[in-house]
Amino acid sequence: MQSYVGLMTLSASVGGFRFGDMAVQLIAFIILLILLKKFAWGPLMNMMQKRxxxxxxxIEAAEKSRLEAEQASKDAAAELLQVKQEAQKMIENAKNAGVKQEQDIIEAARKEAERIKVQxxxxxxxxxxxxxxxLQAQVASLSVLIAGKVIEKEISEKDQEELINTFLKEVGEGR
Structure with missing residues (x-):
C-alpha cells in the first residue's frame, strides 16, 4: 500500500501530483459543470434564445412597419396625384364653362343688336x-290749290310745268 500511496504521490516533495486529489477535483469539477449546465447555462441559453x-x-415588425409606411406613402402619393388631376380637370371645366358663357353672352348681344337693328x-x-x-296730304292740298289756280286762269303747258316744279320745291323745303 505504501507503493500505492507512493505512486499516488509522485514527487510530492517536489510539488508533485496526487492522483486522488486530482480525481476528486475532477469529479467535483464535472459535478459543478453539470450543475452549472442545469441551473445556470440552460436558463441563460433559454433567456438568450428568447431574447x-x-x-x-x-426586426420583422419594424420591417413590416417600414413596408406598410412605404405602401401608405405610395398610396398617399397616388391619391395626391389623383386629387391634382381632378383639380386640373375642374379648372379645365371651369375654363370651358367660362368660354361657353362668354360665347353665350356674345351671341345674346348679337341677337339683341339684331333685334334693335330690326326695330x-x-x-x-x-x-x-x-x-x-x-307728303301725300300736302300734295293733295297743293293739288287742290293748283287746281283752283288752274281754274282761275288757264295756263299753258309751260306754265303748268313751272307750277308743278314750284310745288315740288315747296314740298322739298317743307320737309
Whole structure:
C-alpha cells in the first residue's frame, strides 16, 4: 500500500501530483459543470434564445412597419396625384364653362343688336310711311290749290310745268 500511496504521490516533495486529489477535483469539477449546465447555462441559453427571438420579432415588425409606411406613402402619393388631376380637370371645366358663357353672352348681344337693328328699321319704315302720308296730304292740298289756280286762269303747258316744279320745291323745303 505504501507503493500505492507512493505512486499516488509522485514527487510530492517536489510539488508533485496526487492522483486522488486530482480525481476528486475532477469529479467535483464535472459535478459543478453539470450543475452549472442545469441551473445556470440552460436558463441563460433559454433567456438568450428568447431574447434572440424577441429581437428577430422586433426586426420583422419594424420591417413590416417600414413596408406598410412605404405602401401608405405610395398610396398617399397616388391619391395626391389623383386629387391634382381632378383639380386640373375642374379648372379645365371651369375654363370651358367660362368660354361657353362668354360665347353665350356674345351671341345674346348679337341677337339683341339684331333685334334693335330690326326695330330701328321698322321705326324708320314707319316714319317713312308717316312722312309719305304727310307728303301725300300736302300734295293733295297743293293739288287742290293748283287746281283752283288752274281754274282761275288757264295756263299753258309751260306754265303748268313751272307750277308743278314750284310745288315740288315747296314740298322739298317743307320737309
Amino acid at each position: 434572440e427571438e424577441y429581437v428577430a420579432g422586433e 330701328a328699321q321698322a321705326d324708320i319704315q314707319n316714319e317713312k310711311e308717316q312722312a309719305i302720308q304727310v
